[in-house]
Amino acid sequence: MKRIGFIVFPGFQILDMVAISVFELANLALEQAAYTIEVLSEHGGPVMSSAGVRVETAAFTDAEPGPSFDTVLVAGSMGVESQSDGLHAFLNRALLESRRTASICTGAFILAEAGILDGRRATTHWYYARDLQRRFPNTKIEEDRIFIVDGPVWTSAGMTSCIDLCLAMVEQDLGVEMSRGVAKKMVVYHRRSGGQSQYSALLELSPKSDRIQSSLVYAKENLRQALTVEELAAVAHLSPRQFSRAFTEETGQSPAKAIENLRVEAARNMLEDGRHTIDMVAAETGFGDPERMRRAFLRAFGQPPQSIKRAAKSLAA
Template identity: 55%
Template sequence: MHTIGLLVFPNFQALGLAVSAVFEYANLMHPEKTYHFRLVSEHGGPVMTSQTFSVNTERLTDSTYDTLIVGGDNDCKLPSPELLNYLRESPKHIRRIAAICTGAFILAEAGLLDGKRATTHWLHSNAFRKFYPKVQLDEDKIFVTDGQIWTSAGLTAGIDLALAIVEKDLGLDVARQIARKLVIHQRRGGGQSQFSTLLELDAKSDRVQMVLSYVKENLKADLSVESLAEVANLSPRQFSRVFTEETGLPPAKAVERLRVESARLMMETGHHQIEIIARETGFGDRERMRQAFLRAYGQSPQSIQRISAGSARPSM
């Protein structure tokens, strides 16, 4: 039996509790109950969330843990010196230590991330780098593992981290079944970016949003300005002007970014050959895709594929 402790603090964000559902379904779907989930705090008892309701917790030191997950909050507040000392010594008796969102600040303050790779919510990355220069921060990743230390991006990324823990313990099939049960249509790998091109483009009109949806669903098609102008029922000149005004990018650049993001997702969630990815995402050939990746990420598709493969199978 693996005891999972989720460590919370006053004014923590309740969404972080969602990780518990992953371990709950792991127990329901696996022949033998594997996880004992405990919600814990430094002193135990009721702990208030940032949404002004409280949850009951057990005292952290009343149990031993296979995995301890440190939750985050909106303010990046640090815990007491006593709790930091406990965390500093925890690698000696806890197999796996994780942090969700700004929980990485707490692990870093305890010195557990010095010289290690880690991630946190992108919004707090500059502050993190300033306070903890010894940490190799990769703020673009959904989650990162380095030995026995696991860290994730913003709160929903904690679900991805929990699924990766289950995959490590019980196998890929069980993790996929849980993701389907939770209606998570795309289980994200650790190497996946925190950022979404569709969110960043942020089209204001239904007309341009419709074009973006069309592009995403038809990456292999002819996505020239003329073709997209027909979808929008505008002249090519009108379409280019409206699209650029709303998204901040010319149509060709936006199409390339969506193709790159889709190609990267295929690399992170499967084992497809580069040629197949290039064809399925509309690049046509690997050289065109390579040039697009260099413009977007400064790395070749092969480099990102190797990194993703390493992140998807964390070692302990």
């Protein structure tokens, strides 16, 4: 049985506690306790979250990480505040004595304060990533990652990326089928790879009207098609001229650029999944041929699809 220590502190982000559900559902699927979860804080007792909800905790000062804790996971918060020396000391013991030491969102700042991220790759919520890099220059911050595993240290991006982090832990412990089953019960995508971007091309566009939104949703669901302006305009019930003007006004991008961004995002996700050839990805995402996809990747990421595929493979090794 693997013991999970989930560390909170005053003002922690309560959404991060959804990570616990991943381990809970793995237990239910196995019909036995593969994991036990303990919510910890420095002094124990009720701890107030940023939402004003109190959570009962045990004092980690009374616990030894040792072999008893398989994984120690520290929550994040809505902002960035320094934590106590006692918490830093506990995390450093956990790094030496537990199999995994992990953070969610801005919890990476706590690991960094404790010196745990020195010389390591790490991520955090995109909004705070550059501040984390500035404050801790000995850490290699990758701001566009869902989660990163560097040896025994795991860090995740913000908000719901804690689900991806913990699904990856379940996959490591119990296999891909178990992880996939837990994701299905949680009604989440199984599962965003650690290398996947925190950003969504569809969310970045943020159209104001339902007409333009519906055309973008249609495009995302039909990337393999040509997706001409005439086709998208018909979905929006506008003339091609009206559609192009409204689309650019609402999104700040031309239809052609927006479709390329959607295709690049979908292609990158497929490449990082690791099961598809370059030719297959180009065909499935509507680029048609690998050379056209290569040029789009160079514009978007400054590197070709082959480099991203190799990087994803090395991370998974």
